[in-house]
Amino acid sequence: MFFLRSCYFHCSPRLALDLRLVSPLARSLSSAVKPYSSSSSLRRPFSLSSSSRPPPGRKMSSKPSAFDALMSKARAVAAEKKKKKRKSPDPAPVENPSDGSKSDSAAVEAKVDGSEAVTGGSRPIEVKGSNPEKRPEQKKAKKADSSTERVKELKGKIHLLKKKPADFSPKAVACWGEGERVPFVFLCLAFDLISNETGRIVITDIVCNVLRTVMTTTPDDLVAVVYLLANRIAPAHEGLELGIGEALIIKALAGACGRTEAQIRNQNKELGDLGLVAKASRSSQSTMRKPDALTIVKVFDTFRLIAKESGQSSQEKKKNHIKALLVAATDCEPLYLIRLLQTKLRIGLAEQTLLAALGQAAVYAEKHSKPSTDVQSPLEEAPKIVKQVYSILPVYDKIVPALLTDGVWKLPKSCTFTLGIPVGPMLAKPTKGVSEILSKFQDMVYTCEYKYDGERAQIHYKEDGSVEIYSRNAEHNTGKFPDVVATVSRLKKEDVKSFVLDCELVAYDREKKKILPFQILSTRARKNVVLSEIKVDVCIYAFDMLYLNGKPLIQEQLKHRREHLYDSLKEEPGFLQFATAITSNDIEEIQTFLDAAVNASCEGLIIKTLDRDATYEPSKRSNNWLKLKKDYMDR
């Protein structure tokens, strides 16, 4: 069945038509194996496997041609658009630390020295006796030498991070001076420690201790540390991307350690991880001094530089940035450098754990207010607060400083919802059938809405009349939907000054008054779209209001939010409509409604609590919203 499917996909829409003739066969095949599940995430204009799509063969003849027309139109436009302006060329790339290299420091033995572990290591390291003669070289030699010393020292102490935070002294591991830039190795060694753990609690503890260490030595570095721990370079809504992939990393790696790309690729196959390849690669270049040891801030800044390169030979420049980092890297640094660049840390540490650790760390660092009021268990509460706050204001640049100056307990006050910064969209839990809905929502009042097959959007309308659109992942989408911007401005009611709308943007044929498949929506251009060139129209299906006239509505029950929604916008078919909804607890009625949704080209239903446990829960896959998709129902 896989063959059938992929075959279908690689065909032109025209050919797809013909293939549809066999769809009954395809269907029986797929259901014989495993009903729909393996295809549930696939998109297709006309489904082979989904029983609830319009019956194959029936009345299909009109639709496909419309589809064809649209697709080819869309393609024609796309083709036209290629005459885009390019950035003016930058001066040719220069630099290349090609012969920076390794003094073979990397193989240092991790001779653990338990006794020394607890002593304060936080003085700027000074040189020890056994040392250089050369005058001019001396300074650098000292540096290099002291940094290998540092690595040794850190290796001996790093395990202390595993202590329960209560028994951990924030200065125990630091081997750098107060206010001194935190060395990148410190982070990498912590990563190593974490990668050997599987339990979330232990990992959280380690991260917590890392954060506290930085907080007490070099709080200025905390933002950078947090970003690297989160494996991000900027808040999502700023849209800063590394633009680094496997191919470029291989090139950089090859350049940095004097091997061929083919060698790298082969070893990558063996080891299954470019990071490991980096770790295993010793530079075969000339043996000169190593550049200065990497600091966390240096690495973070370089990442951002990489992200900002663009235009002609930007790839070359990016590659050189990476090479420079690699050349300066020692020990386990290359491994994590590469993984960070790939955005695949895969050590069992990700956002949620980091946020929890941040909360915990703040509790220990708290000299500010005590749990102000009557917080029972600060160590449980603080992570919740940080997570909550982050879901509403996902910007470390704001949260971390606020945490440092005012502490956790004031965080909800100092970091609040801000127009122009998207909150994490609330998500729905998958369910398998109407009966499951009924049992989960027992005695609740709930409402059912069509689940439209489009793109999630969060639309911010500001007091000054400007509009910003964000995607499900907080990408800045305003430039992609100038038509939506216009629609929203036009259909907002007079007295409405500002709002945040949660909705689905769906491709729509205004002539036939029909919803079009997702695949057509996805053919729209994505950047700097000009209103007059739009070929695929979009209808806004609005279903929630998160903010209105200066007031957040997130804490309100859906019932109220929805009233605000209905009161603030005017509907206009094909442009802006409220999600079709019924409020019922009758199984038959819901089943019928579901069928209607599917008939109306929707994916299924979203069922939501209405007036109890019905607040908006940003970025949560909440139990208050359940989704019922035709694709994964067992019937």
Added chain:
DNA sequence: AAAGAAGCTTC
């Protein structure tokens, strides 16, 4: 100028 490779986003 056009084609191809790589990267990123959506679901």
Added chain:
DNA sequence: CTCGGAG
């Protein structure tokens, strides 16, 4: 988007 595993 879906899925499965670990805790």
Added chain:
DNA sequence: CTCCGAGGAAGCTTCTTT
């Protein structure tokens, strides 16, 4: 239950190569 990490199809955009 929560969180992490693995996986996938299809589409557009950017940069390099031809």
